Amino acid sequence: MISAREVVVTGTGLISPLGRDVPENWENFKAGRTGIERFPGNGRPDSLQYLGKVKNIDIPEGIPAKLQSQMRFLNRGSMLGFRAAYEAVRTSGMVFLQVPRERRALYIASGDLTKVGYEFMHPAIMAVWDGRSGCVDQRRLNSMSLEKVNPFFLLESICNNAFSFLSAYFEFTGPNTSLASLSPCGGHALELASRRIMQGEADVALVVGCGNWISDVPLMEMDGLGILSRCRKGEKSYRPFDRHRDGFIAAEGGAAVFLESAEGARDRRAKVHAVIKGFGNCMEIAESRRLSVPSSVSVRSMRMALDEAGLDPGRLAFICPHGSGTRKGDRSELRSISELLGDQWPDVPICGLKPYTGHMAAASDLAEVIFGIMAAAEGIVPATLNFHQADEEFSMLNLSSGFRQTDLRCFLSTSYGILGESSSTVLEAVDGQVSW
Secondary structure, eight states, X not given: OOOTTSEEEEEEEEEBTTBSSHHHHXXXXXXXXXXXXXXXOTTOOGGGSEEEOOOOOOOOSOOOHHHHGGGGGOOHHHHHHHHHHHHHHHHHTOOGGGSOGGGEEEEEEEOOOTTTTOGGGHHHHHHHEETTTTEEOHXXXXXXXXXXXXXXXXXXXXXXXXXXXXXXXXXXXXSEEEEOOSTTHHHHHHHHHHHHHHTTSOSEEEEEEEEEOOSHHHHHHHHHTTOBOOOTTGGGOOOTTOTTOOOBOBBEEEEEEEEEEHHHXXXXXXXXXXXXXXXXXXXXXXXXXXXXXXXXXXXXXXXXXHHHHTOOGGGEEEEEOOOOOOXXXXXXXXXXXXXXXXXXXXTOEEOXXXXXXXXXXXXXXXXHHHHHHHHHHXXXXXXXXXXXXXXGGGTTSEEOOSOEEOSOOEEEEEXXXXXXXXXXXXXXXXXXXOOO
């Protein structure tokens, strides 16, 4: 039975290295495929040639002429977010004439690094570079910049690049914000949007996560931090929670969910995919007070989400942790889950989903929520690709290495970020006829 005061998911959108929309992503997901591939060239080291890259971005038709010119300002990450948002709105079946514009909320999570590094200046710099002296003629650089540099580079570089465009395109003028706190901000955006509906400040909400982590400078920076995999096993190198894990593989993508009040969904007889049950958001600090991962990064946020949902862990179909694949990060997450489950619920399955797409920054949060909804609705516990054996410390945990069946429909999705941000969400998937 769904309460009229609850918030429900009625639309989803996803474009990733695994597929161009939700159905294609889900088909490839169930087949156990990965969207990670090798892209040689660009002078990158071998380990940085494995990426999760979207092949094609299909632009929707019928974009109003007054907005078409604004599309030139959208960077690649924002275009991916727009494509996912379009699918989420379309699949919701919402007729917006029924909802005043000021009652439509918009929350965007951007972990996008498309323009970090100023690669757009490279053509102008090379045109005036004197190889003999190793100097650049500053006057010629100024003139060349006018010819060879996109004049809209600043607009393409800002973190809320997609925000004004999406607001104008969908005419969402209600509660809103744009977040840029990297990995967990998809979960943050989902909570903010849900609470605006819960508190009666909005009737519907669009939540979008988008990110591109595969441009040259971000890749080199993350490689320097030691958080990327060495890719010794090629596209199978991303293996969260495995004893031989050595980091993640970067990717790009866009994911979106459309939310509305259960009352509104009931009145228009909308198809409901899931019910939002609870949230938890915390900031942990490493014991050493250094810039490191805390020893139990997500236990408090998971408990908060379950408490709000009114569930004990034993009623979860599965837990979907962040799964960065780093030594410290995965250890901290699994310690958090061990503390959460204790000796009472040792059999709750745990699955990491990022190896299907690669780490898509802020888009991964919402992508994993969508995968979780699809899996729980069909009674499936997802497999963790490339997982074989856990560290001895976590051998008692039920880490999912293969697909299996479940009769439960609730799941917990968790994300964490550098320095201890943690965001957790509990959802209940809906399969078949909704009971009001």
